[in-house]
Amino acid sequence: MENNQLNEGLENSSPKSLYDKITGSMLLKIFVIFFLTIILLIPMALIGDLISERKQRETQVSTEIARKWGLEQVVSTPVIAVPYDAVHETIKPTTDGKQTTERIVVKEWAFLLPENSAITAEVQPEPLKRGIFQAIVYNAKVTVKGNFKPFDLTKLDVPATDLKWNEAKMVFGIQDTKGLSANPNVQWNGQGFPMDKYFQELDLFTNNLTTNLNLTGNEDLNKPFQITMDLKGSKSLNFLPLAKQTTIHASGNWANPSFNGNFLPEDREVNETFRANWSIPDFNRKLAQQWTGEPVALYNFLGVDLASEDVQMTDFPEPKVVGSAESSDKLTSNDYDMVQINFLPNVNNYQKATRVTKYGALVIALTFISLIFMEIIKKQRVHLIQYVLIGFAMVLFYALLLAISEHIGFNLAYLLAAVATILLIATFVRAITKDGKSAWIFGAILALFYTFIFVLLQLRDYSLIVGTVGLFIILAVLMRLSTKINWYQFEK
Structure with a gap:
């Protein structure tokens, strides 16, 4: 015990x-x-x-779907380009120690933007599934119409007699031609014109569609135009306003659109469908109304969600100078200079x-x-x-x-x-x-x-x-x- x-x-x-x-x-x-x-x-x-x-x-699958259906689309207002021969002189040394002047003839262009432009887009977005993942794709009926005014020859550094009016072209750009369901319907002064995507001399947009106008002189530019197309794309629809005054009207059957870019709608209505309107003057445009020089891409499009906090201005490449004069109003544009309509999924899991x-x-x-x-x-x-x-x-x-x-x-x-x-x-x-x-x-x-x-x-x-x-x-x-x-x- x-x-x-x-x-x-x-x-x-x-x-x-x-x-x-x-x-x-x-x-x-x-x-x-x-x-x-x-x-x-x-x-x-x-x-x-x-x-x-x-x-x-999910992003990889969405990209694969978009690549086959149609990528994010950028619709721009058209540009008129009139060619001329520019003579560039260079001084080169000779074998006997002297100098000689060599003249080189280069084909350059005079570019003109529209006086006004009205863009209408009727968009029908829908989810397209592959397995458990999906991408938001859309069909859009897009109409771009407006009119040009003649060149201001007093401000153009090329004589009117040097311009080859009969070779004048109207250039229109979209981001992905695979999204075209049919050839765009192009009218100039009420007359239909075919568009050519194989003309490589004018590389103004990611994909260029050109048409020959066969002008006789500067006054022939004072005409209306209209471009109608059925366009397929995915994720977002973007507009590049280039006219002196651009109006945009977009509508569709999507309850969750996101309006981004430098321009927010003047008025909008969003419920089960959406409707939005923009009115954009040329004060917000980087380009001049007219310029001369060799063709340079007018924009760099990265296809980023501008509402994302991860997007920085440093993500975009340095803007290039457009035209012969290096001025702040002759620089390439980017995603921020566009009107962006993002079609967000209803639920982002x-x-x-x-x-x-x-x-x-x-x-x-x-x-x-x-x-x-x-x-x-x-x-x-x-x-x-x-x-x-x-x-x-x-x-x-x-x-x-x-x-x-x-x-x-x-x-x-x-x-x-x-x-x-x-x-x-x-x-x-x-x-x-x-x-x-x-x-x-x-x-x-x-x-x-x-x-x-x-x-x-x-x-x-x-x-x-x-x-x-x-x-x-x-x-x-x-x-x-x-x-x-x-x-x-x-x-x-």
Whole structure:
């Protein structure tokens, strides 16, 4: 009897191991759980990489679909080009030490932009699927009409007699000719003209369509024009306003258009369909009304989403000088100088999944804090291994959300993933504590956290204020609960 009591006393007085101190001391346990939360950021980062990988795969599939259907289209107003022979003199040394003047005749052009132009586009976007991925493509009925005025010969540095009026051409550009369903219908002064895409001397646009006007003189330019085409494209439809006064009217059956570029609509109406109007004067144009010189591309189009925060002006190449005089109003344009209508998908699963993962550390931390409070208040110990398992279950929620959202959409996937995770953790807590009431209370707390995050996702403009107020309320509740706990007992 005495020996047994002596053995028990020795066991009780024996020093505890480091593991026993960590698992037995609540304060040490809190610090360990804090570091566990930080460690769980590693698999959260891997989930973020997985989302980026799937988003990249979606982009690849969308690009493949667009390449076969039609790329992002750029529709410009036409340009008239009249050729002339320019003589360039160069001085070269001769073998006897003297100099000689060599004259070289080069074909150059006089370019003229429209006086006014009206662009009308009726767009029918639709999602085109391949497997679980899709791309937004469209069919558009585009009409470009307007009129030119003659050259101001007093400001043109070429005599009118040198201009070859019978070789004058009207040049019209689009981004991807594969998107043309039929040959464009071109009219000049009410008369139809065929368009030629094989004329390579005038490389003003990405793809050039030219027509011979057979003019007799400068006054023949004072005529109206009209170009009509059926155009296929994907993701966005862009317009390059080159006229002295350009008006654009676009309409379509898409509920989620994004209007970008340097010019926002003067008026718009968006519901299940959209309608928007622009009126753009030449003050916002980089090009002069007329210029002379060799042909230079009038724009560089990268096809970027101008609403994206990732787009920087440094992404665009340096503008080239257009024409013979190096002036600020004779530079090439880029995406920012256009009117851009982006046809966004109704739901961007990967964008929302990325936003959800940004709240991952917060949800994990709040869950662990709630579990610690439950452990202290209920006086029911939860092992560190069980904290680890609960943490991994919460990380797995994001992988589950990503996988399901690719098939049934984000909102329903969020509901299913959240319910599955809550049930898994709640039943696990019930098995640990042997207390159904505690488990369901903890499950309700988790449901509150996931609902809070889902609401923040829906409130783009008000997410900061709602999120801050929500965290303030959570902190107030935790502070209130902490006053009911004798924290000094853990020092004994």
